Amino acid sequence: MIPWQHLDTAQVPGDGDGDALRLMRRGTEYSIMTGGIELMNSRLSGSEEAMATLAFERVGARSKARVLIGGLGMGFTLRAALSAFGDDARIVVAELVPGVIAWARGPLGALYGNSLSDPRATIHEGDVGALIGAGEAAWDAILLDVDNGPGGLSRKENDGLYSPAGLADAKRALRPGGLLEVWSSTRNTAFTNRLKRAGYAVEEVGVRAHKGRGARHVIWLATRP
Numbered sequence: 001m002i003p004w005q006h007l008d009t010a011q012v013p014g015d016g017d018g019d020a021l022r023l024m025r026r027g028t029e030y031s032i033m034t035g036g037i038e039l040m041n042s043r044l045s046g047s048e049e050a051m052a053t054l055a056f057e058r059v060g061a062r063s064k065a066r067v068l069i070g071g072l073g074m075g076f077t078l079r080a081a082l083s084a085f086g087d088d089a090r091i092v093v094a095e096l097v098p099g100v101i102a103w104a105r106g107p108l109g110a111l112y113g114n115s116l117s118d119p120r121a122t123i124h125e126g127d128v129g130a131l132i133g134a135g136e137a138a139w140d141a142i143l144l145d146v147d148n149g150p151g152g153l154s155r156k157e158n159d160g161l162y163s164p165a166g167l168a169d170a171k172r173a174l175r176p177g178g179l180l181e182v183w184s185s186t187r188n189t190a191f192t193n194r195l196k197r198a199g200y201a202v203e204e205v206g207v208r209a210h211k212g213r214g215a216r217h218v219i220w221l222a223t224r225p
Helices: 046-059 076-084 098-105 128-134 156-162 164-173 189-197
Strands: 005-010 021-026 029-034 037-041 066-070 090-095 121-125 139-144 174-184 201-210 213-223
Touching (some): 005 098, 066 076, 090 128, 098 121, 128 164, 164 189, 189 213
Parallel strands (some): 090 121
16 A cells, blocks of 8 residues: 655644644545544545535525635635636635645645636635624625534634634624535534524535545535524
């Protein structure tokens, strides 16, 4: 078997005592890890792509749709969103870790194709929570794929996105009928109830890690009334 090769390490800003992110490669397969935990793998893109297609089904008919994606990852959600949404859409991806953006423009470039040069796409280096808090009725959809979901693994500060205050901020940032999507590696009944208490209409969708097979992940579809 081809061994894994460690290509690079990226530190999470403001998290000097935490585990850094490591980019690994085995042949044509890439993995991003923290400690001994794999956060994402280039062979497993199904549930990340589903986030974009589910959002398009609900808000894609809107003129000049504005979509905010939290977490660049390996670019699967961004690429799927650009494929689904029309020419007048604007898609902003907020990525906190500069090294992840550098990987997208370097060793992971083949995964991104032309998505980073698409005029509809903007990569924002910074915390997605700050963009959410800065906008009122600014977005048609907010897609959060941050730290493996509400049960975060790598950065305690990410919990704020999924707290009652964070969900209230997202609700304010959405246009009427707008969609908050949250990806998670596991089910979380407490979070489903938290979304409902925050005033969202909630649907929980199970999706496979790799286009109909593999591990089952969860996407919450929370609509602002």
